[in-house]
Amino acid sequence: MSNLTKDVTFGHLKTIQLTKERLRLKKQIQNIAALKEDVASKEKLLSSKSKEQLAVVSTLQSQIKKMEKQNSALEQSSRQISTALRSMGSHGTGYYGLGFFVKPTTGWISSQFGSRRHPIFKRRINHNGTDFAAPSGTRIVAGDSGYIVVAGEKSQYRGYGKITIIDHGTNKNGVRVSSVYAHQSRILVREGEFVQQGQEIGWVGSTGYSTGPHLHFEVRHDGTPVDPMKYIK
Numbered sequence: 743m744s745n746l747t748k749d750v751t752f753g754h755l756k757t758i759q760l761t762k763e764r765l766r767l768k769k770q771i772q773n774i775a776a777l778k779e780d781v782a783s784k785e786k787l788l789s790s791k792s793k794e795q796l797a798v799v800s801t802l803q804s805q806i807k808k809m810e811k812q813n814s815a816l817e818q819s820s821r822q823i824s825t826a827l828r829s830m831g832s833h834g835t836g837y838y839g840l841g842f843f844v845k846p847t848t849g850w851i852s853s854q855f856g857s858r859r860h861p862i863f864k865r866r867i868n869h870n871g872t873d874f875a876a877p878s879g880t881r882i883v884a885g886d887s888g889y890i891v892v893a894g895e896k897s898q899y900r901g902y903g904k905i906t907i908i909d910h911g912t913n914k915n916g917v918r919v920s921s922v923y924a925h926q927s928r929i930l931v932r933e934g935e936f937v938q939q940g941q942e943i944g945w946v947g948s949t950g951y952s953t954g955p956h957l958h959f960e961v962r963h964d965g966t967p968v969d970p971m972k973y974i975k
Protein backbone atom coordinates (compact mmCIF):
# COMPACT_ATOMS: atom_id res chain seq x y z
CA MET A 743 0.00 0.00 0.00
CA SER A 744 1.32 3.39 -0.97
CA ASN A 745 1.46 6.24 1.48
CA LEU A 746 -1.24 8.05 -0.47
CA THR A 747 -3.63 5.14 -0.22
CA LYS A 748 -2.96 4.95 3.54
CA ASP A 749 -3.77 8.66 3.92
CA VAL A 750 -7.01 8.38 1.97
CA THR A 751 -8.13 5.38 4.02
CA PHE A 752 -7.25 7.16 7.26
CA GLY A 753 -9.13 10.24 6.13
CA HIS A 754 -12.18 8.17 5.25
CA LEU A 755 -12.15 6.43 8.64
CA LYS A 756 -11.93 9.80 10.39
CA THR A 757 -14.97 11.07 8.43
CA ILE A 758 -16.99 8.00 9.40
CA GLN A 759 -16.03 8.50 13.08
CA LEU A 760 -17.03 12.17 13.02
CA THR A 761 -20.36 11.38 11.44
CA LYS A 762 -21.04 8.78 14.12
CA GLU A 763 -20.09 11.24 16.87
CA ARG A 764 -22.36 13.91 15.34
CA LEU A 765 -25.26 11.46 15.24
CA ARG A 766 -24.66 10.50 18.87
CA LEU A 767 -24.64 14.15 19.94
CA LYS A 768 -27.75 14.88 17.92
CA LYS A 769 -29.52 11.98 19.61
CA GLN A 770 -28.41 13.25 23.04
CA ILE A 771 -29.74 16.71 22.27
CA GLN A 772 -33.04 15.18 21.21
CA ASN A 773 -33.19 13.16 24.43
CA ILE A 774 -32.52 16.25 26.54
CA ALA A 775 -35.21 18.19 24.68
CA ALA A 776 -37.70 15.37 25.27
CA LEU A 777 -36.81 15.27 28.98
CA LYS A 778 -37.25 19.03 29.25
CA GLU A 779 -40.68 18.80 27.64
CA ASP A 780 -41.63 16.02 30.01
CA VAL A 781 -40.55 18.05 33.05
CA ALA A 782 -42.45 21.10 31.78
CA SER A 783 -45.69 19.17 31.25
CA LYS A 784 -45.38 17.53 34.67
CA GLU A 785 -44.86 20.93 36.29
CA LYS A 786 -47.93 22.25 34.52
CA LEU A 787 -50.02 19.30 35.74
CA LEU A 788 -48.80 19.80 39.31
CA SER A 789 -49.64 23.49 39.35
CA SER A 790 -53.13 22.89 37.93
CA LYS A 791 -53.68 20.18 40.56
CA SER A 792 -52.59 22.43 43.40
CA LYS A 793 -54.84 25.18 42.02
CA GLU A 794 -57.74 22.71 42.05
CA GLN A 795 -56.94 21.76 45.64
CA LEU A 796 -56.78 25.40 46.67
CA ALA A 797 -60.19 25.98 45.08
CA VAL A 798 -61.67 23.02 47.00
CA VAL A 799 -60.18 24.28 50.27
CA SER A 800 -61.56 27.80 49.79
CA THR A 801 -65.03 26.44 48.88
CA LEU A 802 -65.02 24.35 52.06
CA GLN A 803 -63.89 27.34 54.13
CA SER A 804 -66.69 29.52 52.78
CA GLN A 805 -69.20 26.72 53.44
CA ILE A 806 -67.94 26.44 57.01
CA LYS A 807 -68.27 30.21 57.45
CA LYS A 808 -71.82 30.18 56.08
CA MET A 809 -72.79 27.24 58.29
CA GLU A 810 -71.33 28.88 61.38
CA LYS A 811 -73.15 32.12 60.60
CA GLN A 812 -76.48 30.31 60.14
CA ASN A 813 -75.87 28.22 63.22
CA SER A 814 -75.16 31.23 65.41
CA ALA A 815 -78.24 33.01 63.96
CA LEU A 816 -80.36 29.93 64.84
CA GLU A 817 -78.89 29.83 68.35
CA GLN A 818 -79.56 33.53 68.78
CA SER A 819 -83.20 33.03 67.65
CA SER A 820 -83.44 30.12 70.07
CA ARG A 821 -82.23 32.28 72.98
CA GLN A 822 -84.77 34.97 72.02
CA ILE A 823 -87.52 32.33 72.17
CA SER A 824 -86.33 31.26 75.65
CA THR A 825 -86.44 34.86 76.88
CA ALA A 826 -89.89 35.48 75.37
CA LEU A 827 -91.35 32.26 76.82
CA ARG A 828 -89.97 32.96 80.31
CA SER A 829 -91.58 36.39 80.43
CA MET A 830 -94.85 35.34 78.78
CA GLY A 831 -98.17 36.09 80.49
CA SER A 832 -100.66 33.31 81.24
CA HIS A 833 -104.01 32.52 79.60
CA GLY A 834 -105.26 30.53 82.55
CA THR A 835 -104.08 28.14 85.21
CA GLY A 836 -102.96 24.55 84.98
CA TYR A 837 -102.27 22.50 81.91
CA TYR A 838 -104.30 23.04 78.72
CA GLY A 839 -103.30 19.83 76.98
CA LEU A 840 -103.44 16.08 77.51
CA GLY A 841 -99.95 15.87 78.98
CA PHE A 842 -98.22 14.12 76.07
CA PHE A 843 -97.41 14.89 72.44
CA VAL A 844 -98.50 13.27 69.21
CA LYS A 845 -96.08 13.18 66.25
CA PRO A 846 -96.47 16.68 64.71
CA THR A 847 -96.07 15.52 61.10
CA THR A 848 -95.39 12.48 58.93
CA GLY A 849 -91.95 11.87 57.42
CA TRP A 850 -88.72 10.49 58.80
CA ILE A 851 -86.47 11.85 61.52
CA SER A 852 -83.55 13.51 59.72
CA SER A 853 -81.88 15.01 62.78
CA GLN A 854 -82.18 14.21 66.48
CA PHE A 855 -82.10 16.55 69.48
CA GLY A 856 -78.70 17.23 71.05
CA SER A 857 -75.18 18.39 70.41
CA ARG A 858 -72.93 16.66 67.90
CA ARG A 859 -69.88 17.12 65.72
CA HIS A 860 -70.54 17.96 62.09
CA PRO A 861 -69.17 14.97 60.09
CA ILE A 862 -67.51 17.10 57.41
CA PHE A 863 -66.88 20.45 59.04
CA LYS A 864 -65.73 19.03 62.40
CA ARG A 865 -67.59 21.72 64.33
CA ARG A 866 -69.79 21.28 67.38
CA ILE A 867 -73.45 21.95 66.57
CA ASN A 868 -76.34 22.25 69.01
CA HIS A 869 -79.70 20.99 67.81
CA ASN A 870 -82.58 22.20 69.98
CA GLY A 871 -85.26 20.03 68.41
CA THR A 872 -86.11 17.01 66.27
CA ASP A 873 -86.21 17.38 62.47
CA PHE A 874 -88.87 15.54 60.46
CA ALA A 875 -88.03 15.50 56.74
CA ALA A 876 -91.22 15.60 54.66
CA PRO A 877 -92.27 17.12 51.32
CA SER A 878 -93.20 20.80 51.32
CA GLY A 879 -96.93 21.14 52.01
CA THR A 880 -97.14 18.12 54.34
CA ARG A 881 -99.62 18.76 57.20
CA ILE A 882 -98.28 19.86 60.59
CA VAL A 883 -100.52 19.20 63.61
CA ALA A 884 -100.43 20.54 67.17
CA GLY A 885 -98.42 18.11 69.34
CA ASP A 886 -100.73 18.90 72.26
CA SER A 887 -103.56 21.35 72.95
CA GLY A 888 -102.83 24.94 73.92
CA TYR A 889 -102.82 28.62 73.03
CA ILE A 890 -100.97 29.93 69.97
CA VAL A 891 -98.52 32.51 71.32
CA VAL A 892 -96.44 33.03 68.17
CA ALA A 893 -97.58 32.61 64.55
CA GLY A 894 -95.77 34.18 61.60
CA GLU A 895 -92.35 35.30 60.41
CA LYS A 896 -90.60 37.24 63.18
CA SER A 897 -87.37 39.19 62.72
CA GLN A 898 -86.16 38.15 66.19
CA TYR A 899 -86.60 34.44 65.26
CA ARG A 900 -85.25 34.95 61.72
CA GLY A 901 -83.44 31.61 61.45
CA TYR A 902 -86.67 29.71 62.18
CA GLY A 903 -88.53 31.13 59.16
CA LYS A 904 -92.33 30.85 59.43
CA ILE A 905 -92.81 29.76 63.03
CA THR A 906 -95.64 28.73 65.37
CA ILE A 907 -95.29 28.41 69.14
CA ILE A 908 -97.96 26.80 71.33
CA ASP A 909 -98.21 27.42 75.08
CA HIS A 910 -99.50 24.27 76.77
CA GLY A 911 -99.71 25.77 80.26
CA THR A 912 -98.13 24.65 83.51
CA ASN A 913 -97.98 20.93 84.27
CA LYS A 914 -98.39 19.24 87.67
CA ASN A 915 -94.64 19.64 88.33
CA GLY A 916 -94.94 23.41 87.96
CA VAL A 917 -93.18 23.38 84.55
CA ARG A 918 -94.44 25.67 81.80
CA VAL A 919 -94.53 23.58 78.61
CA SER A 920 -94.49 24.89 75.05
CA SER A 921 -93.81 23.55 71.57
CA VAL A 922 -92.19 25.17 68.53
CA TYR A 923 -92.82 24.43 64.81
CA ALA A 924 -90.27 26.01 62.44
CA HIS A 925 -89.43 26.45 58.71
CA GLN A 926 -93.11 26.19 57.67
CA SER A 927 -94.31 27.01 54.16
CA ARG A 928 -97.71 28.02 55.50
CA ILE A 929 -99.25 28.93 58.86
CA LEU A 930 -102.96 28.18 59.39
CA VAL A 931 -103.47 29.63 62.90
CA ARG A 932 -103.47 33.04 64.59
CA GLU A 933 -101.92 34.25 67.83
CA GLY A 934 -104.33 33.95 70.76
CA GLU A 935 -106.25 31.04 69.17
CA PHE A 936 -106.76 27.79 71.12
CA VAL A 937 -105.85 24.60 69.22
CA GLN A 938 -106.63 20.98 70.02
CA GLN A 939 -104.06 18.18 70.03
CA GLY A 940 -103.82 16.82 66.45
CA GLN A 941 -105.39 19.90 64.85
CA GLU A 942 -103.74 21.05 61.60
CA ILE A 943 -101.77 24.24 62.28
CA GLY A 944 -99.61 24.61 59.16
CA TRP A 945 -97.54 23.01 56.40
CA VAL A 946 -93.98 21.77 56.17
CA GLY A 947 -91.60 24.08 54.29
CA SER A 948 -88.02 25.33 54.12
CA THR A 949 -88.28 28.96 55.28
CA GLY A 950 -85.52 30.57 57.38
CA TYR A 951 -82.16 28.80 57.66
CA SER A 952 -83.00 25.40 56.25
CA THR A 953 -81.33 23.15 53.70
CA GLY A 954 -84.52 21.42 52.52
CA PRO A 955 -88.19 20.94 53.44
CA HIS A 956 -88.54 19.67 57.01
CA LEU A 957 -90.31 20.42 60.28
CA HIS A 958 -88.00 21.51 63.09
CA PHE A 959 -90.02 20.60 66.21
CA GLU A 960 -89.10 21.70 69.72
CA VAL A 961 -90.54 21.02 73.15
CA ARG A 962 -89.55 23.51 75.84
CA HIS A 963 -89.74 23.38 79.63
CA ASP A 964 -89.78 26.89 81.15
CA GLY A 965 -88.32 28.08 77.84
CA THR A 966 -85.43 25.58 77.76
CA PRO A 967 -85.36 23.03 74.89
CA VAL A 968 -85.74 19.37 75.93
CA ASP A 969 -85.64 16.22 73.77
CA PRO A 970 -89.08 16.12 72.04
CA MET A 971 -88.86 12.36 71.42
CA LYS A 972 -89.13 11.75 75.19
CA TYR A 973 -92.64 13.27 75.15
CA ILE A 974 -94.07 11.96 71.87
CA LYS A 975 -96.45 8.99 72.24
Ligand SMILES: [Zn+2]
Pocket residue numbers: 853869871872873957958959
Ligand atom coordinates in the same frame (compact mmCIF):
# COMPACT_ATOMS: atom_id res chain seq x y z
ZN1 LIG B 1 -83.83 21.31 63.33
